[in-house]
Amino acid sequence: MFLQYLARRAIGGFLVVLLATFVVFVFIRVAGDPAALIVGGTGENITINPERVAQVRQQLGLDKPLILQFVDFLAGLITGGLGNSFVTGRPIADELRVRLPLTIEIALLSEFTAWIFALPLGLFSALRRGRFTEALTRIFFFVASAVPAYWLGLLVLIFVLLTFGWRPPLGLVPPTQNLWVHLQQIALPILVLGFVLAAGLVRFIRNAVLEVLQEPFVQVARAKGLAESTVVMRHVLRNAFAPTLAFSGLRVGYLLGGVVIVETTFNLPGLGLFFVEAVARRDFPVIQIAVLILGTAFVIINLLTDIACSLIDPRLRERG
Amino acid sequence: MRTWTRRRFLSTTAGALASALLVACRGGQPEPTPAPTTAPAAPSPTTPPVSLPTPVMEVTPTPTTEAVRRGGILHFNLPGDPTNLDLHQATTSTDLWCIGPCFDTLLQFDPHDQTKILPDLAIRWDVSADGMTYTFYLRQGVQFHDGSPFTSKDVQVNFQRIMNPPQGVNSPRGVFFNTVSQIETPDDFTVRFLLSQPDPALLYNVAIPWTGIYPAHLIESGADLRDTKNIIGTGPFKFKSYTPGVAFELERNPNYFDKDLPYLDGIVGHPMTDWNAVAQAFLAGQLHLYRSLTTPPLDLFQGKADIQVVGVPTTLVWRLILNARKFEPFKDERVRQAISLALDREAMIQAMTEGRSVLSGWMHPYGAWALPEERVRQARGFGKDKEADRQQAKQLLAEAGFPNGLEFELLAFNLDVTTPSLIADQLAQVGIKANVQILQLGEYVQRIVAREYQVALGFNAPWVDEPKSTFGAWITNNENVSLTGLWSDELIQLYQQIERELDVEKRKQMTHELDFRTLDEISFGMVYVYRPVIWHVFRPGILANWTPQPNYNLTEKHATTWLRS
Numbered sequence: 001m002f003l004q005y006l007a008r009r010a011i012g013g014f015l016v017v018l019l020a021t022f023v024v025f026v027f028i029r030v031a032g033d034p035a036a037l038i039v040g041g042t043g044e045n046i047t048i049n050p051e052r053v054a055q056v057r058q059q060l061g062l063d064k065p066l067i068l069q070f071v072d073f074l075a076g077l078i079t080g081g082l083g084n085s086f087v088t089g090r091p092i093a094d095e096l097r098v099r100l101p102l103t104i105e106i107a108l109l110s111e112f113t114a115w116i117f118a119l120p121l122g123l124f125s126a127l128r129r130g131r132f133t134e135a136l137t138r139i140f141f142f143v144a145s146a147v148p149a150y151w152l153g154l155l156v157l158i159f160v161l162l163t164f165g166w167r168p169p170l171g172l173v174p175p176t177q178n179l180w181v182h183l184q185q186i187a188l189p190i191l192v193l194g195f196v197l198a199a200g201l202v203r204f205i206r207n208a209v210l211e212v213l214q215e216p217f218v219q220v221a222r223a224k225g226l227a228e229s230t231v232v233m234r235h236v237l238r239n240a241f242a243p244t245l246a247f248s249g250l251r252v253g254y255l256l257g258g259v260v261i262v263e264t265t266f267n268l269p270g271l272g273l274f275f276v277e278a279v280a281r282r283d284f285p286v287i288q289i290a291v292l293i294l295g296t297a298f299v300i301i302n303l304l305t306d307i308a309c310s311l312i313d314p315r316l317r318e319r320g
Numbered sequence: 321m322r323t324w325t326r327r328r329f330l331s332t333t334a335g336a337l338a339s340a341l342l343v344a345c346r347g348g349q350p351e352p353t354p355a356p357t358t359a360p361a362a363p364s365p366t367t368p369p370v371s372l373p374t375p376v377m378e379v380t381p382t383p384t385t386e387a388v389r390r391g392g393i394l395h396f397n398l399p400g401d402p403t404n405l406d407l408h409q410a411t412t413s414t415d416l417w418c419i420g421p422c423f424d425t426l427l428q429f430d431p432h433d434q435t436k437i438l439p440d441l442a443i444r445w446d447v448s449a450d451g452m453t454y455t456f457y458l459r460q461g462v463q464f465h466d467g468s469p470f471t472s473k474d475v476q477v478n479f480q481r482i483m484n485p486p487q488g489v490n491s492p493r494g495v496f497f498n499t500v501s502q503i504e505t506p507d508d509f510t511v512r513f514l515l516s517q518p519d520p521a522l523l524y525n526v527a528i529p530w531t532g533i534y535p536a537h538l539i540e541s542g543a544d545l546r547d548t549k550n551i552i553g554t555g556p557f558k559f560k561s562y563t564p565g566v567a568f569e570l571e572r573n574p575n576y577f578d579k580d581l582p583y584l585d586g587i588v589g590h591p592m593t594d595w596n597a598v599a600q601a602f603l604a605g606q607l608h609l610y611r612s613l614t615t616p617p618l619d620l621f622q623g624k625a626d627i628q629v630v631g632v633p634t635t636l637v638w639r640l641i642l643n644a645r646k647f648e649p650f651k652d653e654r655v656r657q658a659i660s661l662a663l664d665r666e667a668m669i670q671a672m673t674e675g676r677s678v679l680s681g682w683m684h685p686y687g688a689w690a691l692p693e694e695r696v697r698q699a700r701g702f703g704k705d706k707e708a709d710r711q712q713a714k715q716l717l718a719e720a721g722f723p724n725g726l727e728f729e730l731l732a733f734n735l736d737v738t739t740p741s742l743i744a745d746q747l748a749q750v751g752i753k754a755n756v757q758i759l760q761l762g763e764y765v766q767r768i769v770a771r772e773y774q775v776a777l778g779f780n781a782p783w784v785d786e787p788k789s790t791f792g793a794w795i796t797n798n799e800n801v802s803l804t805g806l807w808s809d810e811l812i813q814l815y816q817q818i819e820r821e822l823d824v825e826k827r828k829q830m831t832h833e834l835d836f837r838t839l840d841e842i843s844f845g846m847v848y849v850y851r852p853v854i855w856h857v858f859r860p861g862i863l864a865n866w867t868p869q870p871n872y873n874l875t876e877k878h879a880t881t882w883l884r885s
Contacts, residue, residue, distance in 0.1 A: 033766045038490065052490065053769060059488055087403050089546045095564050157600055158620075167604035170395075170590050171566040267590075267597040269565020277400065277593075282762040 002310075009306070013299035017292065024291045025070055025284075034086050034282035035062060060086055060284075073288060083285045085278075092289050095274055100293070102172060103270040106189060107259050111248065113194025114201050121198070122205025123237070129210065137202070144199030149258050153192045153265035160188070172269055189262040196258060197251075204247050208240035215239070242313040249305025252298050388865075390583050392883040396609040397598045398589040401564050406545035407532045407553075408482050409490050416529060417589055418568045420876040421582075422465070423532025423553035426456055426475065426511075427523060429874040432867045434785075435688045437527050441470065441554065442511075451518030451822045456526075458509040462577045464535045465552045465559075472505035477536035479503055479513075486542070493783065495792075496525040518820045520827065521788035528784055529876060556582035556879040565591055576879075583865075583882035602857055608883065609858045609866075613735075615674060616855050628860050631676035631853040632870040635684050635790075637780045638739060638849040640730075642842075645805040647728055647774040654720040656806075656842040660701040661713035662750040667706075668742055668850040676853045681835035684870060685851075687785040689828060691835045699839040713750040725751025728774040732756060733764035736852075740777050743849065771803070780846070785871070787818050787831045794844055795834070804845030811837060811844070 035056040057063050061072065076083050082092040125137040161167050168185045175182040212218060213236060221231045260272030271293070278286035402418045404410040410419070427445070430436035439445075442456035462470035483500060485491035499519035504512040513522065525531065532553055534545065543550050551559040554577065557570035568589040572582055590607070592598045599617050602610045610616075621627045640659065644650040669677045679702065681691030696702050701709055717725060732740040737758055744754040754775065759767065767773050782789035795815040797807045814834050821827040839848050856868035866881045 033762070033769070036762075036765045036769045056490065088401075089404075089544065090564075098563055099565060154596055157596070161600050161604055165604065167600050167606065170592075170601055170606050171563075264594050265597065267592045267594060267601075269563070269591070273593060274565065280760060280762065281403070 006303075006307075009303050013296075013303060016299055017295040020295045021288060021291050022070060025073070025288060026066060028279075028282065028284055028287050029062075029066065029069075033057070033062075034284060035060060038087065073285075077292075082289050085283050085286050087278075087281050087283045092286055095286075096271070096289075096293075098172070099269055099271045099274055102268060103256075103259055103263070103272065106186060106193070106262065106268070106270060107255055109186070109190045110193035110197060110258065110262075111255060113190055114197035115248075117194060117198035118201035118205055122202045123209055123232070125202065126206045126209035126213065127232070141199045141202040144195055145203075147196060149193055149196045149261045150265050152196060153189065153262055156188055156192055157265070168266065170267070185266075185268070189266040189268060192265075193258045193262045197255065200251070200254075201244070201248065205240065205244050208243050209236055212236045212239045238312065242309045245312070246305055246309050249302050252301045256294060256297070386864075388583055388882050389884060390882065391585050393586045393588055394584050394609070394863075394878060394881060394883065395588050395590065395607050397601070397607055397611070398568065398591045399612070400593055401591045402562075402568065404546055405548060405551060406489070407530060407534075408478075408485070408545070409492070410530065411492055414589075414591075417876055418562075418570075419551050419559070420529045420532070420555075421557040421570055421587060421878050422551050422555040422559055422573075423529065423534075424462075424555050424577075425527055425529060425531050425533065427527035428529075428877070429527055431869075431874070431877065431880065434869055434871065434874050437523055440527075441475070441533060442526075445523075451520065451820075452515045454513040454515070454522055456511045456513075458511065459577060460509055462554050463575050464554050465573060465575075466535060466538075468535050468537065470533070470535075470554055471508040472511045473508075474533050474536045475511045476503045476505050477539050478531070478533045481539050482531060493525070493528070493530055496521070496783075496789075518822055519788075520822055520824075521786050521819070524784050524786045524789070529874065530783070556877060557584075557587055560586065567591075578879070582879045584878060587878055599857075608863050609856070611857070612855050613852065614855075616857050618674075621857070626859050626861050628856075628858055630856045630868045631673060632856065632868060633673075633677045633680070633685060633851045634854050635782050635785050635871050637682060637851050639778060639780050640743070640847040640849060641773070641776045641778055641803050642806070642845040642847065643771060643773055643775065643804050644845060645771060649720065649722065649726055650804070650806070650845060652720045653842065654716040655722070655726070656845060656847070657700060658713040658716040658720075658750060659747065659752065660842050660847045661709040661716070662747050662752065663701060663743065663847065663849060664706050664746050665702065665848075665850050667746070668739070671742060672736075672739060672850065673853045677851050680851060681832075681839055682780060682790050682848065683787070683831065683835055684785040686870060689785065689787060689831050689835075691832050691839075695832065695836055696839065699836060702839060710750050717751065722751075725753060727753040727755065730754040730756045731764065731767060731773040731776040732758050733761045734758050735761070739849070743777065768803070776803075777849070784874075787815075787827070787834070791815055791818075791834060791838075794846055795838075802844075806843065806845035808841070808843035811841075 033053070035053045038056050054063075061069060064072070073083075082096070084091050085095070121137050121140065125134045128134040128137075157167065168188060169181055172185055173181040218231060218235055221235050222228075226234075256272070259270060260276065262268070263270040263272045271290070275286065275290040275294075277283075278290060396417070398414045398417055400414055402410075402415045403412055404415050405419055407415075407419055407423055410416060424441045426440060426442040427437050428440040430438050439459075441459055441462065443459050445454060445456045447454050456475070458470070458472055458475070464470060464474075479497065479500070480503065481489070482491050483494050483497045485494060499515045499517050499522070500513050501516040502514040504514065506512060515522070532555070534550075535552055538545070538550060538552060548559060548562050556573055556576045556578075558573045560569040560571040562568045568591070570587045572585050576582065590601070592601065595612055595614055596617070598607070598610050598612065599620055601607045603620060615631075616629055618629065621629055642650045642656055642659065649655045665679055669675060669679065678685050679693060679696055681696050683689040683691060685693070697704070700712075703709065717723065730740055730744060740754075740756045740758065744756050747754045764776075768776060768778070780790070780794070792815075793801070794803065795807075795812055796802055797809065797812055799805070811834060814830060814837075818827055818830045818834060821830060838844060838846065854870065858866070858868070862884050864882045864884050866878075
């Protein structure tokens with residue numbers, strides 16, 4: 001039953017990714033011609049020879065019918081890997097080697113940091129509802145949700161720079177090479193993004209806990225004479241956890257957006273910038289791979305979230 | 321202005337600015353060093369190539385008694401990752417900053433004075449009396465990074481590749497050599513360019529760093545020169561490593577032909593798309609130098625006497641392209657004139673460059689061909705009395721049959737969103753409604769290529785401050801090339817004379833004439849708007865023997881740059 005459910009979800013996910021890839025494939029081809037950009041450099045040299053543009057289009061295979069181009073792209077994926085960038089001619093796989101692990105690292109650690117901020121605060125604010133101390137936590141999440149990550153990042157960087165004359169070392173040193181420098185490079189972006197992500201999470205946890213607190217089984221637990229901490233930890237938190245996790249899973253897009261922003265502010269060579277530059281340059285193969293990777297990540301994370309939720313809450317599994 | 325997207329665009333389009341090779345800024349005297357630098361060893365050319373330099377900017381001179389400190393790694397920002405590492409195909413400053421130091425050219429611009437051409441791989445040259453033959457005598461004993469010797473065949477094969485690129489290679493500067501009919505190699509160290517017509521611009525074009533020389537065997541093997549393993553030249557630095565998004569590293573070439581150079585052990589370019597990050601990294605001492613097209617955060621540098629911020633007018637000029645094929649009224653000269661009269665160039669210089677740019681013609685104001693400012697001011701729309709200009713513009717519109725003004729679409733790309741709105745605002749004051757449409761660069765270029773615009777805001781971006789480079793692309797009556805569908809046969813004739821004129825003084829006078837008349841008459845549908853600036857931020861106490869230039873493309877070899885600490 002559960003396996004069947006998984007298989008259904010996996011097939012659905014695959015189709016979603018395929019469809020997204022196709023839609024983007026078609027749309028980017030409508031909005032701008034990479035051949036013109038390649039021939040014309042970067043906009044300054046606008047006296048472009050149309051013959052050269054046609055020649056480059058042919059070299060890039062852009063003169064073929066759309067559907068053939070898409071089939072070529074899929075066939076390339078199956079047989080020969082990710083292909084090369086139109087613009088730089090470099091293999092996309094080479095670019096991903098540095099960028100993908102970094103983006104995953106920042107995304108995971110930021111989300112983790114967000115939970116570390118949010119879980120105690122959310123719980124605290126639900127349990128202390130209506131009291132003065134709750135007001136303080138509310139101020140926290142109002143501020144955090146109002147502050148954009150790039151602005152906070154900038155503020156933190158300038159503050160640290162002007163106060164201590166310090167800035168994270170430029171570039172990116174792999175953790176295997178020098179863990180200490182690596183940590184200096186990623187610590188601030190993770191804290192900043194974690195803080196911003198925490199805002200929504202605190203509010204959600206608070207509401208989820210409040211909702212569970214109203215449930216009859218909590219009253220039963222209390223009536224049984226269980227210690228309040230046991231009630232909270234075993235009954236309330238566990239039940240509030242599943243929806244929060246689901247909420248977190250649905251926010252993958254938001255998380256990835258945040259990663260792009262801190263990557264820019266902190267100048268980290270992640271996927272975000274690479275992909276956005278590809279859009280501006282109309283670098284079709286890179287854009288397609290981007291959609292493929294992000295779409296797959298989105299589908300997998302949602303699937304994992306569902307699985308995790310059903311492990312926490314057996315009722316979800318039965319509903320399947 | 322401070323949105324993420326804009327920064328991104330600045331980074332990609334820095335390339336645009338990159339391609340502008342500017343002339344002329346003379347700074348402090350290069351200090352005497354224990355050994356000669358690249359140039360002085362060479363004999364003087366038999367024919368002096370360019371007019372006298374014009375000093376324009378005083379940069380803290382280096383004390384002349386100071387001894388050069390060797391070693392150290394120079395760190396600077398790159399506005400993004402390089403896009404094309406094949407020097408002959410590349411178009412952005414980022415590309416050039418990365419690989420330029422790995423290559424030498426036949427001749428080179430003086431890194432301290434871009435109006436001077438110095439020997440490089442050619443130690444001297446001569447030009448035949450009819451201007452149809454250029455002979456270059458090559459330096460002997462020069463080695464490529466792969467150990468192969470440099471000979472005349474390398475020069476021949478490289479220029480043939482630039483002029484007639486093989487399938488799959490895009491050579492944007494091939495057109496510079498359209499007058500070269502043949503390249504001969506009488507012996508291993510002599511190269512002769514035979515021309516089909518006199519072309520005084522040739523000496524400039526063999527000096528631009530984009531015409532660097534690769535080993536002939538590498539080109540003949542058909543290797544993809546975009547690949548980092550093929551970054552092989554004779555230059556003072558060798559390719560070391562490249563990690564996308566992280567760093568582009570070069571190391572000292574121990575076999576450089578000038579045994580005394582370079583002084584630095586290496587160069588590292590850091591791709592950084594966020595200008596705040598760049599400014600902070602500079603303040604934290606992580607960068608020795610940073611350059612940008614956006615105004616640096618001047619407040620952050622205030623009170624820091626060791627930091628110098630220099631804004632230099634570039635070779636680029638913002639211009640309005642009036643497409644008469646898509647907007648009939650532009651066929652009437654009075655309408656075009658009204659648009660030019662409506663623009664307040666000085667207000668734009670104030671607003672957009674903190675007053676660091678200057679009013680000039682199409683040629684660079686500090687270059688050898690500059691149109692004097694008093695002459696520029698005589699052009700219609702360039703005078704001081706803006707109110708009178710506006711009145712005249714309204715009158716011209718009325719005479720042309722548009723007493724209630726007119727309306728068109730103004731196409732721009734998102735490198736700079738303020739300039740188009742300033743233009744629209746100024747046009748509105750004479751009753752012209754310009755509907756600004758800001759596009760992403762890709763879409764913009766596509767529309768330009770298809771000539772699908774009424775008015776477009778774009779750059780005139782010469783690769784070097786030289787008349788052929790500045791005017792060649794638009795002083796034309798070729799329907800396929802013209803962006804406007806408008807031209808003046810008389811001025812085209814004048815341009816053709818400039819192209820061939822060997823007498824420097826006559827050439828200069830004719831260039832002034834063409835420059836003035838294209839500002840004044842708008843006969844080609846190109847309206848001069850203003851010249852932006854390039855910002856250079858550095859610590860003169862640390863960075864030595866380096867001069868900020870109006871065009872940073874020409875200074876990127878760093879053979880004689882050194883660090884005090």
